[in-house]
């Protein structure tokens with residue numbers, strides 16, 4: 001089922017909290033976050049808009065927006081080294097080479113004054129001692145690989161001449177240019193139509209099997225989760241509420257939030273499934289409830305839920321849940 | 335009332351704008367209190383005591399006619415302030431009305447009016463002022479008209495944009511259904527939305543107005559002598575720059591202080607009102 | 615490229631006509647009777663009539679307007695009432711001085727303003743940023759005749775480093791440059807202040823753009839991110855300001871030329887004003903219009919060089 005074979009994870013996040021400054025005080029947007037991504041494994045990160053998925057990926061890249069945001073505490077071990085404690089110059093050597101990210105916003109993530117071809121070849125030029133011609137040739141190959149139609153002719157075009165879907169594919173080409181050990185993919189296929197989406201997912205799967213690449217894959221699309229993930233982490237309001245192998249998440253979700261989220265049948269061609277089937281909204285980061293953060297919206301709520309915060313409890317090997325009702329601490333389910 | 339509340343809200347948060355406002359108010363106070371704090375008559379000549387350097391008796395020295403520079407400086411503030419305040423008020427009222435009407439009428443009329451405004455804006459304020467004053471003849475009233483003309487366009491822009499938006503919105507329709515006149519609709523719904531923008535523009539363009547007035551006076555197209563004006567004082571002092579540098583230094587610093595205070599005020603207000611621009 | 619320029623030029627024609635119309639209104643209609651303005655109210659009716667005919671203002675207004683526009687568009691700017699020489703000749707004679715000053719202050723403003731603005735943006739809300747912001751606000755607040763006189767007092771009169779008299783020998787390059795220094799600093803300071811502020815806010819804006827984050831995610835070194843990815847985009851608003859400033863510069867050069875006693879367009883216009891040389895004034899206004907239109911055109915071309923999105927349109 002899982003592709004994880006190596007036991008030293010590519011990425012290990014330990015008790016991470018990322019904070020933002022709101023009205024003069026620092027509030028955690030993500031807190032107490034811990035997870036691993038093993039070599040050659042794909043971990044899907046799912047959850048409602050604003051729950052902290054992008055922030056998690058950005059903090060791994062060392063790209064939390066400053067000065068309004070910061071990594072408050074915790075460690076982010078990439079191939080055994082703490083990214084959160086690294087100097088910028090060291091980070092620059094890793095970024096784009098050993099780890100790469102595909103951003104959520106394809107329309108604004110490309111530089112409008114530089115040609116698409118150059119932007120793809122730039123990563124190669126920065127990290128490898130190759131001449132411009134070789135870098136361009138490789139960039140062209142990458143653009144063809146992500147199925148940019150007539151890539152050679154469009155190599156010198158600018159981003160404004162590309163559609164959203166094509167820009168997203170350019171972003172993907174940029175990210176996989178140096179065959180990273182870890183790819184952080186933030187909703188990489190949302191702007192693509194179904195056929196292209198399937199092709200791109202296939203491409204990423206190929207890279208995974210050919211190079212042993214690991215992925216942190218953020219998506220709203222449960223069909224995509226089913227197609228690509230080995231394990232799934234469900235986030236709510238900055239915390240992981242459930243993490244489990246993909247089959248278990250679909251067959252036996254424990255947390256009421258996961259349940260609501262995965263109620264729909266996974267279909268790859270349908271966007272935005274059931275995410276707002278639950279009444280209410282995610283509380284803003286400076287107004288979090290004291291106890292279980294999901295309690296105000298939870299159908300299984302008990303008075304005790306609002307009293308104290310919940311711990312992540314392992315209910316089965318590799319399956320942990322943060323819920324005092326369904327998975328009370330100390331009472332380990334089978 | 336809403337306007338006043340908005341005003342306080344805008345000012346409350348920004349130090350720069352407070353410092354600018356304080357400096358500006360101080361200069362205004364100086365102008366208002368001129369008869370009491372000037373000490374001597376700014377026009378009184380004393381040929382024997384001409385071109386005296388600053389001393390206990392004449393704080394800022396005397397000019398070529400033996401007139402007290404300090405007294406002239408204090409009285410000169412009146413011209414700078416009255417010309418620029420009147421000009422900006424005129425520009426605000428006329429330009430604002432043009433923008434309101436143009437936005438409200440819309441269509442080709444609006445396009446034509448805005449085209450003309452763009453053209454006015456593309457003329458350098460000083461050149462436009464220069465030509466107009468030269469053609470109309472140098473008097474305080476003409477000066478005000480000329481300067482107001484150079485500042486017409488920005489105020490037309492400010493009132494036009496929200497008028498266009500408000501016009502589209504539901505509550506205007508509702509207001510019309512209730513039988514409110516156009517004037518009332520515009521007054522109630524457009525003005526409160528633009529108070530802060532108007533304040534920012536007014537202070538920044540007043541800075542320009544002061545600069546243009548001083549520059550025109552320096553060229554010799556300002557309010558006629560012997561009325562003391564800061565630009566005029568520098569013009570006279572420039573001829574004696576070798577023997578009496580104080581004749582240029584003090585009025586120069588006064589102009590700088592006034593313009594600087596207005597720029598600080600406008601800049602601070604803009605930062606305070608536009609959170610996106612904060613600190614820019 | 616040539617096609618692009620030609621197209622822009624053609625597109626600028628309506629603007630030019632519109633600008634000329636505004637000039638016509640200002641010069642012909644606002645003063646009432648220009649002849650009266652020129653000769654004063656003691657003039658004899660015969661003299662007034664003669665001047666009216668000479669200026670072509672005895673015809674109906676619409677005919678006057680038509681004459682004015684066609685003359686302007688065919689490059690006929692009339693003759694000075696005082697010297698009798700064609701306006702264009704008088705202008706061409708002083709043009710090198712004006713160009714020297716405009717270009718050198720533009721270069722100074724960009725060379726200092728852009729790096730200072732970038733620096734301030736990178737040090738946002740630190741000491742360097744505050745200092746740069748306050749100093750640039752002071753720089754903006756100086757009317758150029760005041761800063762010019764202050765510079766003159768310090769560097770020419772006190773330290774005697776630079777000449778007081780500004781008329782230079784155009785053929786002597788050393789002399790020409792030497793006399794350009796103080797006027798350039800005077801005009802350039804305002805420009806530095808403007809460009810610094812615009813660059814700073816444009817950089818702040820651009821640095822928070824997604825594509826800058828993308829560049830960093832590729833591992834592009836910080837210096838290169840700033841130069842290649844951020845600055846190029848930030849220059850787009852800077853070009854706008856430079857274009858606008860060239861207009862302001864024309865106004866400010868009048869004052870600079872008086873203070874430093876330099877020949878130039880500004881000096882010509884003030885002389886014409888003092889001599890009530892109405893024909894000259896009108897011709898000069900037309901020239902200013904051309905300058906404004908040309909400046910806009912140059913600004914557009916600069917956009918085309920920086921921003922690939924512009925060429926399309």
Ligand SMILES: Nc1ncnc2c1ncn2[C@@H]1O[C@H](COP(=O)(O)OP(=O)(O)OP(=O)(O)O)[C@@H](O)[C@H]1O
Pocket residue numbers: 020021029047048049050051052053054055056065068069104284285
């Ligand atoms: N620049 C910022 N300033 C302040 N708060 C921020 C900022 N960026 C993110 N946040 C906070 O962090 C929370 C998580 O944001 P994040 O972008 O990670 O959400 P997400 O899970 O990726 O949502 P989406 O599915 O919409 O992409 C937000 O709800 C917001 O409160």
Ligand SMILES: [Mg+2]
Pocket residue numbers: 053054055104186
């Ligand atoms: Mg996101």
